[in-house]
Every structure is written in structure tokens, then in C-alpha cells.
Amino acid sequence: MTQQKSLFARWTEALDGLKSQGRFRSLKPPRGLDFTSNDYLGYGNGRLANPECQRGGGDSPTASNGESVSASTHANATPSLALGVRHSTSGIASRLLRGHHPIWDAVESALCDWHNAESCLVMNSGFTANEGLISTVIEPGDWVASDELNHACIAEGLRICRPRKFSFQHNNLAHLEEGLRKEAAQRPAGREMFVITESLFSMDGDRSPLAAIVELAEQYGAHLIVDEAHSTGCFGRGGSGIVDELGLRSRVLATVHTGGKALGVSGAYICGSALLRDYLVNKCRHLIFTTALPPAIGEWWLDMLPKVRADDAGRDALRTNATRFHAMLAERGVPTIGDSYIVPVVLGDDVNAVRVATALQERGYDIRAIRPPSVPQGTARLRISIHADHEPALLDQLADHVAEAIRG
DSSP states (O other), rough: OOHHHHHHHHHHHHHHHHHTTTTOOOOOOOOSSSSSSSTTTSSSTTTTTTTTOOOOOOOOTTTSOOOOOHHHTTTTHHHHHHHIIIOOSSSOSSSSTTTOHHHHHHHHHHHHHHOOSEEEEEESSSSHHHHHHHHHOOTTTTTEEETOOHHHHHHHHHHHHOEEEEEEEETHHHHHHHHEEEHHHHHOOOOOOOEHHHHHHHOOOOOOHHHHHHHHHHHHTTEEEEEEETTTTTSSSSOOHHHTTTTGGGSSSSSESSTTTTOOOOOEEEEOOOOHHHHHHOOOOHHHOOOOOOHHHHHHHHHHHHHHHHOOOHHHHHHHHHOOOOHHHTTTOOOOOOSSEEEEEESSSHHHHHHHHHHHHHTTTOEEEEEESSSOOTTTTEEEOTTTTHHHHHHHHHHHHEEEEEEO
């Protein structure tokens, strides 16, 4: 707990410094005539779609595309309404200028409710969310243990902030503890320790031992960041992910979630404390210096969230299909790794992986060969993504064709 207070004090001191200089920033919706955004031709506020619209109206709270919104008001909005009438199809500026629309307050509030989280912050993509979070909260001289199979965006975030890095063997708790123990015994004063992992790994389809990692992180005074990109929507009753399924929300520093996978919408978000959110709003270059997502996309988020939360039947079907397909391949002598709806068939050789994928594509399946550097050298593979709406007969047929293609 002492180390947690140290990190939070670091953030608080930085924010207090900004306040004393009059530089503390918060996200505010548009107000008044638009002389702030980058909507130079007026397309973002609907000039082309609505010739009658006033150039200066923009996304002001009284304009037709900028009214204050709530999840209940827009739960039934249609995509055509979102795209054509109610809200802008452009973010038109960064969120700290005129790009913060009230709809994102509604989305972030709904996300907090879903995860029972203190705060959420919408970002433009999963890559920028991970890279931005990591490069903002971790400083040079801090120490970070990162699973060797973590996604490229995590590696990029670490490259930017230049900490002392420890790459631990995939899901190897003993190796992780070895690094934690050594660092805890010699950590420089004022430096923090972090552990970063994915909850479900995108190329191996296996879960991290999150509960055990949390215990180790707490034992050695490290802060845990979890990328939930591939588990969001698919784990736990309500679908909020593995961290919530395991009841670990209050024991992790932050989680990162994407909309473009199971949720089917553009964008991403970071869950954490209100202090973390303030720190990111004021320090994260990936938020400060990029155009916001269009308010129209916020409509899709508000339409999607109640559906995903209620879709336990879809999650059950997904689990059933994944278990069935792993078993089908095993019956045909095709080994897989993991046990999730991401089904890797490791073929080793790049040429062989391409040959098998091509044979399956010729039969009408969109299955790709995954090769280095996306996966380690010598582990080229098929990455088969199972969905809730795949019919059992189709999975059985695919299993036959995978086995045949491998045999050549």
C-alpha cells in the first residue's frame, strides 16, 4: 500500500502543479458559436447534409446535433439517425477543445456502471489507449514486468516511456516473481514498479493467471495494468471481462478495453480511478493531441451496451462453440493451444502456414496465416476465430477441412 500512495502522490503533485499555474484541464462540452474547432468547411456540423444549418451553430448545446444526451434518451437511436441527423460524423477537434461532446459523458457513465469502476475515459483505439496509458503513467527509471507475448501497442508504450524493463516468460509466475523479488530488494527511491499483462492473449488464445498475478503484484508493491481487448464482452455475467469476472476490479491500477472486437463499435476506453482519469486528461498526448471520435459513434456505444450486457445467451453459445471446435480438431489429430474462442493451430514453418491457409481460403473460409513478427519465430500458425453464431455443422465441416489441408 505504501508504494500505491507514492504513485498516487506523484500524480497528485503533478496535477496540483498544473492547478497552481492555471493549466489544469478538464473535458467540457461545446458552448457558443464555433470559433474553436477544425471544422473549416462546416461539414462536421452538417452543412452539406442540411443546407439550412447555420455555419456558426456547430455542436452548441442548442443545435440539433449537439443537445445534451443521456443513455436513456438515445438507447433506441438508429445508426442512420446518428449518422445523418442527430450528431456530427466528425469529432472536429480534440476533446480538450471542441471535440468533447456530452454523449461521451453518457458513454463513460454507462461504462463505469458496467464495470463498477470509479472512472472511464474513451480513447480513439485500443492501440492508442494502451500506448497512451503506459507512456503517460510510467516514467523513465520506473520498473516494468511485461509478459513476453504482450501486444505490440504495449511494447510501443514502453518504448516511449523508457523504463527499466523485465520481460517475463509467458504466464510464468515463478519467473515473474523472480523479477519482482529482485527489483523490490534494490528499487531506487521514488521509482515505481508495474506489471502489465493481457487477460486473454490474442495469438495464443489462453488466459493469464490474473488472480495469482494480482497476489504477486500486491506482495511486492507493484501496480497491475491489464489489457482486456479480447475478453471484453465475452467473459462474466454481463460480459464486462475477466477482471470483473474474478472480482479484481479494486485491485488493479487500470484496465484497457476495445470496442472494435466483441463490442462491434469503434473506439476504446480505460477504466481506473478518478485521479488516473484526471492525470490522463492533463498528461496523455494520445488524448490531448488527436481529434475526438465523432459524436455519431457515441450513439452506437449507447445502443450497443445494453445489448451486450443482456447477451448472456450469446456468451454461452460462444463458449459452447469454442469448446466444441477445440474437441473436434483434437478428434482429428490437430493440436491447438488455449481453450478459448481464439483457436491457434501452430504449424511452425511460414511456408506451410501459408499453404494451409490458402487451401482453406480456396474452400471459402477466411482464415489467415499468422507469421513472425506477430508471433515468435518458428510458430507460424492459423488463427481461427470462433463466433457465437457459427452453426455446429459448419464447425464440424471446418474441422474436417483444416485436418485435410494440414495433411496436404
